[in-house]
Amino acid sequence: VHAGRILNWTWHYRRLQADCELLRLPVPAERVLATEIGMVAPGDATVKVIVTRGAGGRGYAVVPMRGTRIVAAFPPPQYDPANAVDGVRVRRCSLVLSEQPRLAGAKTLNRLENVLARSEWDDAAIAEGLLGDAGGHVIEGTASNVFVVKGGRVATPALARCGVVGAQRERVRELLARAAIACEERDIAWGEVESADEVFLTNSLIGAWPVARLEARTWTPGPVTRRVQSLVADADAAG
Amino acid sequence: VHAGRILNWTWHYRRLQADCELLRLPVPAERVLATEIGMVAPGDATVKVIVTRGAGGRGYAVVPMRGTRIVAAFPPPQYDPANAVDGVRVRRCSLVLSEQPRLAGAKTLNRLENVLARSEWDDAAIAEGLLGDAGGHVIEGTASNVFVVKGGRVATPALARCGVVGAQRERVRELLARAAIACEERDIAWGEVESADEVFLTNSLIGAWPVARLEARTWTPGPVTRRVQSLVADADAAG
Numbered sequence: 076v077h078a079g080r081i082l083n084w085t086w087h088y089r090r091l092q093a094d095c096e097l098l099r100l101p102v103p104a105e106r107v108l109a110t111e112i113g114m115v116a117p118g119d120a121t122v123k124v125i126v127t128r129g130a131g132g133r134g135y136a137v138v139p140m141r142g143t144r145i146v147a148a149f150p151p152p153q154y155d156p157a158n159a160v161d162g163v164r165v166r167r168c169s170l171v172l173s174e175q176p177r178l179a180g181a182k183t184l185n186r187l188e189n190v191l192a193r194s195e196w197d198d199a200a201i202a203e204g205l206l207g208d209a210g211g212h213v214i215e216g217t218a219s220n221v222f223v224v225k226g227g228r229v230a231t232p233a234l235a236r237c238g239v240v241g242a243q244r245e246r247v248r249e250l251l252a253r254a255a256i257a258c259e260e261r262d263i264a265w266g267e268v269e270s271a272d273e274v275f276l277t278n279s280l281i282g283a284w285p286v287a288r289l290e291a292r293t294w295t296p297g298p299v300t301r302r303v304q305s306l307v308a309d310a311d312a313a314g
Numbered sequence: 315v316h317a318g319r320i321l322n323w324t325w326h327y328r329r330l331q332a333d334c335e336l337l338r339l340p341v342p343a344e345r346v347l348a349t350e351i352g353m354v355a356p357g358d359a360t361v362k363v364i365v366t367r368g369a370g371g372r373g374y375a376v377v378p379m380r381g382t383r384i385v386a387a388f389p390p391p392q393y394d395p396a397n398a399v400d401g402v403r404v405r406r407c408s409l410v411l412s413e414q415p416r417l418a419g420a421k422t423l424n425r426l427e428n429v430l431a432r433s434e435w436d437d438a439a440i441a442e443g444l445l446g447d448a449g450g451h452v453i454e455g456t457a458s459n460v461f462v463v464k465g466g467r468v469a470t471p472a473l474a475r476c477g478v479v480g481a482q483r484e485r486v487r488e489l490l491a492r493a494a495i496a497c498e499e500r501d502i503a504w505g506e507v508e509s510a511d512e513v514f515l516t517n518s519l520i521g522a523w524p525v526a527r528l529e530a531r532t533w534t535p536g537p538v539t540r541r542v543q544s545l546v547a548d549a550d551a552a553g
Contacts, residue, residue: 173412
């Protein structure tokens with residue numbers, strides 16, 4: 076939330092709505108939720124919205140109950156501005172994501188894989204860890220989505236088997252399409268990351284960060300990444 | 315907890331201890347936890363113990379914080395006594411378990427697969443759903459472990475890639491070993507379930523239930539299942 080305005084609300088709400096439907100959770104009404112966010116975040120804030128099935132008994136059965144909605148405001152992120160300018164250093168995580176097509180794409184609270192992956196490093200110079208699947212494809216960062224650029228063509232991993240379809244990822248895909256820049260959603264082998272002209276990460280807090288280094292491979296931020304940053308900044312400014 | 319006595323405490327505590335270590339959570343001291351359980355469950359109860367990393371900020375990083383321990387007592391289970399005598403009807407779930415060796419065996423709160431699987435049926439005549447992996451093996455029930463018997467030989471699925479290593483499963487394996495009944499832990503194809511002489515389910519609340527029917531296949535409770543029920547009953551009586 077910036078100056079009381081919810082950024083990228085369309086894709087955030089779609090994400091929540093789709094995941095609630097997938098998990099058979101009550102979908103908060105769009106206007107109610109937006110009002111609640113406005114109440115906890117009148118100025119600048121990072122807002123986290125959690126929807127649960129509610130308070131019930133033991134067991135795995137889905138029984139009718141009143142859902143719980145938690146809308147919490149945190150301070151806005153304070154990232155080093157150099158991350159967006161010069162790019163960040165990332166690593167390849169050793170944890171391999173499991174594949175569950177029934178839950179792939181959803182942003183659920185079942186995030187133990189991300190916690191395990193994030194605990195693989197504590198070097199503050201490494202901004203993010205990249206995760207892959209058992210088939211040798213890159214899927215995402217522990218808390219971001221990834222895009223690769225090669226010969227002016229953009230691609231981002233297909234997330235039908237694992238990974239989270241981030242709200243910023245979807246917005247960037249939409250912004251690229253509107254700017255007539257093709258972006259493929261497909262399986263991407265690790266080798267394609269290494270050989271990419273540009274690699275960048277997205278999420279709602281970082282916007283888009285160039286990747287400057289992955290293990291021994293280094294990059295300087297390229298034109299497509301700069302264009303994406305500009306498109307995101309314009310969209311944020313426009314609401 | 316029966317008459318103020320915690321049943322199968324050894325394996326319950328081992329399970330909790332191993333999983334806390336895996337997830338880098340604080341391990342509650344055995345005596346402290348047993349005392350707390352005694353406080354909430356002085357008589358007969360189903361007790362659920364949850365250990366979390368505690369209350370922290372956003373993000374996936376493991377940061378030092380004071381852990382949270384929830385020890386809650388519920389009424390004892392009230393199952394139809396016929397379940398243990400005549401056996402239960404089970405189904406094969408369509409959900410296929412994902413494989414994550416780093417978390418396999420652990421009883422974590424990331425149980426969305428179980429929730430999805432349990433929501434596949436609402437026929438009260440079906441007591442449990444069996445789950446398998448992508449390789450065509452049976453792994454477990456949504457809330458129980460499974461054993462098959464063929465020609466007097468007992469086997470239970472290996473849980474190195476997915477599944478929960480239940481405290482009752484481990485106790486039954488120990489009881490079988492002490493009774494000089496071999497029990498293999500290995501991959502078990504669905505076909506082996508169909509062709510088994512006996513199939514039974516275990517967990518801490520049901521003890522051991524014979525499977526009387528899986529889809530079209532039916533069984534009458536057999537001698538090994540009866541022996542296991544007797545061993546569990548004796549162990550519960552002894553503490």
